[in-house]
Amino acid sequence: PLKRGFCRFQVSAALKEGHVTATELCQRCLALIKSTKFLNAYITVAEETALKQAEESEKRYKRGKPLGVLDGIPIAVKDNFNTAGIETTCASNMLKGYISPYNATVVQKLLDQGAVLLGKTNLDEFAMGSGSTDGVFGPVRNPWSYSRQYKEKCDPKSHSEDEDSNWVITGGSSGGSAAAVSSYTCFAALGSDTGGSTRNPAAHCGVVGLKPSYGLISRHGLIPLVNSMDVPGILTRCVDDAAAVLGSLAGHDPKDSTTIQDSFKPFELPDLPDVSKLLIGIPKEYHAPGLSSEILALWSKAADLFKNAGAKVIEVSLPHTCYSIVCYHVLCTAEVASNMARFDGLEYGHRSDLKKSTESMYAATRREGFNDVVRGRILSGNYFLLKQNYEKYFIKAQKVRRLIANDFLKVFGSGVDVLLTPTTLSDALPYKEFIKEDNRTRSAQDDILTQAANMAGLPAVNVPAALSERGLPVGLQFIGRSFQEKQLLTVAKWFEKQVKFPMIQLEEVNRNNHDVFQHQKSASFS
Amino acid sequence: LAPWVPVVGLEIHAQISSNSKLFSGSQVQFAAPPNSLVSFFDASLPGTLPVLNRRCVEAAVMTGLALNCSINKKSLFDRKHYFYADLPAGYQITQQRVPIAVNGSLSYSLCIDNKMSQMVTKTVRIKQIQLEQDSGKSLHDDTRSQTLVDLNRAGVGLMEVVMEPDMCCGEEAAAAVRELQLILQTLGSSQAVMAEGQLRVDANVSVHHPGEPYGVRTEVKNINSLRFLAKAVDYEIQRQIEELENGGAILNETRAFDSKLGCTVPMRDKEGKQDYRFMPEPNLPPLVLYDTKSLPANVNHQQVVNIDWIHERLPDLPSVKRAKLVEQYGILPEHSFALLNEDGLTEFFEHVVKQTEMKPKKVIGWILNVLLSYLKQHSLTVKESPVSSFLLADLLNLLEKKEISSTAAKQVFAELWKGEGKTPLEIVKEKKLELIQDQTELEQICQAVIDRQENEVIMMVLG
Numbered sequence: 001p002l003k004r005g006f007c008r009f010q011v012s013a014a015l016k017e018g019h020v021t022a023t024e025l026c027q028r029c030l031a032l033i034k035s036t037k038f039l040n041a042y043i044t045v046a047e048e049t050a051l052k053q054a055e056e057s058e059k060r061y062k063r064g065k066p067l068g069v070l071d072g073i074p075i076a077v078k079d080n081f082n083t084a085g086i087e088t089t090c091a092s093n094m095l096k097g098y099i100s101p102y103n104a105t106v107v108q109k110l111l112d113q114g115a116v117l118l119g120k121t122n123l124d125e126f127a128m129g130s131g132s133t134d135g136v137f138g139p140v141r142n143p144w145s146y147s148r149q150y151k152e153k154c155d156p157k158s159h160s161e162d163e164d165s166n167w168v169i170t171g172g173s174s175g176g177s178a179a180a181v182s183s184y185t186c187f188a189a190l191g192s193d194t195g196g197s198t199r200n201p202a203a204h205c206g207v208v209g210l211k212p213s214y215g216l217i218s219r220h221g222l223i224p225l226v227n228s229m230d231v232p233g234i235l236t237r238c239v240d241d242a243a244a245v246l247g248s249l250a251g252h253d254p255k256d257s258t259t260i261q262d263s264f265k266p267f268e269l270p271d272l273p274d275v276s277k278l279l280i281g282i283p284k285e286y287h288a289p290g291l292s293s294e295i296l297a298l299w300s301k302a303a304d305l306f307k308n309a310g311a312k313v314i315e316v317s318l319p320h321t322c323y324s325i326v327c328y329h330v331l332c333t334a335e336v337a338s339n340m341a342r343f344d345g346l347e348y349g350h351r352s353d354l355k356k357s358t359e360s361m362y363a364a365t366r367r368e369g370f371n372d373v374v375r376g377r378i379l380s381g382n383y384f385l386l387k388q389n390y391e392k393y394f395i396k397a398q399k400v401r402r403l404i405a406n407d408f409l410k411v412f413g414s415g416v417d418v419l420l421t422p423t424t425l426s427d428a429l430p431y432k433e434f435i436k437e438d439n440r441t442r443s444a445q446d447d448i449l450t451q452a453a454n455m456a457g458l459p460a461v462n463v464p465a466a467l468s469e470r471g472l473p474v475g476l477q478f479i480g481r482s483f484q485e486k487q488l489l490t491v492a493k494w495f496e497k498q499v500k501f502p503m504i505q506l507e508e509v510n511r512n513n514h515d516v517f518q519h520q521k522s523a524s525f526s
Numbered sequence: 527l528a529p530w531v532p533v534v535g536l537e538i539h540a541q542i543s544s545n546s547k548l549f550s551g552s553q554v555q556f557a558a559p560p561n562s563l564v565s566f567f568d569a570s571l572p573g574t575l576p577v578l579n580r581r582c583v584e585a586a587v588m589t590g591l592a593l594n595c596s597i598n599k600k601s602l603f604d605r606k607h608y609f610y611a612d613l614p615a616g617y618q619i620t621q622q623r624v625p626i627a628v629n630g631s632l633s634y635s636l637c638i639d640n641k642m643s644q645m646v647t648k649t650v651r652i653k654q655i656q657l658e659q660d661s662g663k664s665l666h667d668d669t670r671s672q673t674l675v676d677l678n679r680a681g682v683g684l685m686e687v688v689m690e691p692d693m694c695c696g697e698e699a700a701a702a703v704r705e706l707q708l709i710l711q712t713l714g715s716s717q718a719v720m721a722e723g724q725l726r727v728d729a730n731v732s733v734h735h736p737g738e739p740y741g742v743r744t745e746v747k748n749i750n751s752l753r754f755l756a757k758a759v760d761y762e763i764q765r766q767i768e769e770l771e772n773g774g775a776i777l778n779e780t781r782a783f784d785s786k787l788g789c790t791v792p793m794r795d796k797e798g799k800q801d802y803r804f805m806p807e808p809n810l811p812p813l814v815l816y817d818t819k820s821l822p823a824n825v826n827h828q829q830v831v832n833i834d835w836i837h838e839r840l841p842d843l844p845s846v847k848r849a850k851l852v853e854q855y856g857i858l859p860e861h862s863f864a865l866l867n868e869d870g871l872t873e874f875f876e877h878v879v880k881q882t883e884m885k886p887k888k889v890i891g892w893i894l895n896v897l898l899s900y901l902k903q904h905s906l907t908v909k910e911s912p913v914s915s916f917l918l919a920d921l922l923n924l925l926e927k928k929e930i931s932s933t934a935a936k937q938v939f940a941e942l943w944k945g946e947g948k949t950p951l952e953i954v955k956e957k958k959l960e961l962i963q964d965q966t967e968l969e970q971i972c973q974a975v976i977d978r979q980e981n982e983v984i985m986m987v988l989g
Contacts, residue, residue, distance in 0.1 A: 095572070100571065104573060220573065220574070222573055226808075227808035227809050255575060255577060256575050256809075257576065257577055257810055257811060258575075258811065338605055338617060340616075342614060344609065346611060346675065347614055348572075358611055359609075386803060390803075
């Protein structure tokens with residue numbers, strides 16, 4: 001097969017060869033969004049503008065002048081990225097109806113490449129959560145809940161009951177984006193990752209979830225949770241696609257002073273990745289309490305796969321892993337308290353009707369606009385930032401953060417190329433189960449395997465590995481060296497090829513089927 | 527009664543003279559239509575990020591060097607949190623932990639008496655200079671019970687200059703601030719016009735007995751001019767002394783200066799101590815400055831600030847200018863202060879000197895005692911003077927050549943001031959003010975006078 005551009009996109013190829021038009025592609029995705037509405041993956045569907053963008057793309061293809069591999073490709077964007085003219089809500093009452101006047105840099109870059117923006121996806125309010133269940137528009141449902149694979153494994157008794165009540169969560173907080181990609185309503189989606197918010201839902205939804213190195217991709221326009229840890233995340237159905245999207249997004253942005261100045265060279269991954277010369281590290285601390293035996297077995301199997309391919313696989317130690325959740329709790333809430341201070345109802349967003357005084361207006365606005373989770377974090381964060389507490393909590397946590405980051409430096413410094421770990425402790429919980437514990441408890445439990453990479457600013461990726469006994473996706477995580485995305489994704493691609501993760505058997509997707517989709521065993525635009 | 531030692535420190539906010547704001551590209555301009563100079567970042571739209579303005583950094587470095595500070599090659603930005611209508615983000619970006627410049631000094635001079643005849647030099651230590659954002663403006667409309675917010679000023683760059691409590695009275699405080707103002711204006715780092723809010727001063731005042739620890743201090747705000755600064759400080763010192771002598775105590779509070787009543791009053795807004803919950807600004811990496819030695823080889827010059835480069839290009843500071851004036855023109859130090867104190871006066875003086883034969887030592891008297899007093903009387907600036915340096919030089923030449931007397935010259939000046947376009951010579955001729963040089967003519971006039979006043983002459987001769 002011929003290489004086109006710097007990545008092989010079968011859909012891109014199809015678009016180029018005229019087998020399908022950008023408009024058709026867009027319409028099919030919009031139709032599928034409608035028929036999968038019950039997933040609640042989208043908050044806003046920008047049908048009109050998407051079709052217009054598709055039309056423009058089509059014109060370019062007709063002229064033989066597509067902008068690149070992303071031209072005409074339908075994408076979705078998590079609703080905490082600013083999109084000019086399209087509502088940006090962060091799934092919060094505070095920003096319901098808020099129409100931003102500017103595009104986030106990453107959104108602009110995608111649009112400049114000709115991508116078609118289908119809409120904004122659902123999330124936990126202000127990206128706080130690990131289930132995508134605590135947003136003001138309701139929870140997102142994992143498409144795999146409705147897959148044949150899951151239904152087959154379900155208890156027949158409960159199956160005959162209201163099918164609806166057994167649905168499982170997507171994980172979070174970028175659950176909408178993960179569900180959108182997983183259910184084929186778009187070819188790629190943007191998420192965000194602060195403690196695992198892209199990788200966690202990617203694992204539960206059976207898609208590739210890439211957390212790039214901090215400083216590689218601009219955060220300008222991403223409504224922040226924790227400025228020192230947030231990164232835009234990339235969700236796709238295969239590793240090659242993630243590399244392609246990364247290529248169009250990475251690079252210095254003068255509007256974001258935390259992006260590195262070095263010029264970024266987009267790369268293509270080798271067709272036949274070779275892992276035989278690599279040193280793979282297995283951090284023993286990631287055998288965390290509560291890790292399901294299934295995932296443990298899968299992790300072990302993966303290690304064997306690498307060994308058999310000639311790679312060296314060794315156990316390593318990241319001794320401060322156990323402190324990362326507590327450390328994260330302090331630093332995250334502190335930054336949240338600070339970042340949310342701007343939501344006072346004066347300049348934009350929700351403003352309470354209470355007008356007795358400015359102070360009372362502030363208080364009412366913030367009480368009405370924020371959910372419990374957000375308010376809880378603000379209160380905690382303010383507590384840690386008080387003068388008398390700053391040294392004991394914030395400074396202490398920063399020191400612990402340094403220790404966690406140093407753990408990784410040491411391990412990578414000793415020759416390890418890539419770390420292999422589980423992404424989640426188990427497959428996706430049914431919603432009914434998940435909500436038995438509060439957001440804080442769940443976040444603390446679910447972030448344990450993903451959080452440390454955010455502390456250290458390292459790139460990490462979830463690759464779907466297998467289906468669990470319940471017929472739900474389980475993924476494994478690779479953590480790489482800073483700014484070594486090429487190596488990281490090469491390893492990820494190799495692994496992806498080995499495991500041959502199955503395609504989701506979803507009625508709506510099958511009905512919607514098109515020649516284009518038929519080509520894709522690994523299901524993507526690649 | 528034991529003597530009291532008043533202690534005065536100052537926190538001065540100088541607006542940086544730059545085209546755009548400290549962290550965003552919106553324009554800096556005085557008196558623009560409300561909310562017309564507000565970028566997305568200034569309005570704190572979610573997702574916007576600060577980008578440091580290079581010119582503001584250079585202004586702060588210049589100012590630090592001029593004030594003999596150590597420039598910190600690495601300084602940090604912090605967030606200072608509080609809720610207020612004119613602070614859209616709910617926090618101000620400032621430099622609380624490690625500011626850009628520290629440990630400097632400022633020398634200023636005072637007259638010992640009122641006649642400007644003896645000056646004494648004092649020094650105040652500069653604790654630090656930090657870069658920070660200005661806030662917007664809120665206007666309270668009590669009739670409609672609402673507050674109007676104008677964000678034009680929000681995000682404009684400020685240099686906060688902290689002066690240690692080395693001053694002892696209002697006069698010293700005002701003199702120190704005046705000197706700082708002149709320095710900033712000379713550097714161009716701030717226009718420092720108090721009336722336009724480009725220079726704002728808060729005073730920290732306390733009193734104690736000699737040998738005892740410093741007393742509780744109050745902060746005095748809302749001071750709009752140098753004159754009010756001196757008044758506010760002196761009033762506060764007096765108030766504290768009286769309070770303590772009456773057995774009362776001083777509260778660590780913030781007070782506002784009421785210029786109408788000439789006193790300080792407690793400020794309602796600032797009751798209770800605020801915890802600003804300082805936190806590092808995560809969106810701005812440490813500010814790293816270089817000197818010629820540490821400048822990396824392959825660096826983009828747009829991205830670095832070289833302290834040495836700035837140092838080499840510093841203009842003559844007021845103290846240097848004054849010394850040069852004294853040396854060059856043989857005038858007294860007090861004169862040089864007066865020259866620099868009035869915008870444009872030095873240039874005026876130097877132009878006159880160039881165009882006249884009269885010695886600078888004599889010219890200075892005309893500049894300071896005549897021109898300046900006329901300007902003050904009519905509230906005019908040097909620029910607005912109806913008498914140009916050319917005209918004055920002309921006049922002084924007539925005086926120097928002894929064609930008119932000193933008294934006559936003053937009359938001519940008064941005429942010139944009317945600005946009717948006449949030259950000094952024309953006025954002299956018109957008013958017949960010429961000095962008579964001819965001996966015979968003089969004898970004739972004297973004789974005529976004597977002749978007219980015979981009786982008085984006889985009385986005089988007889989004793």
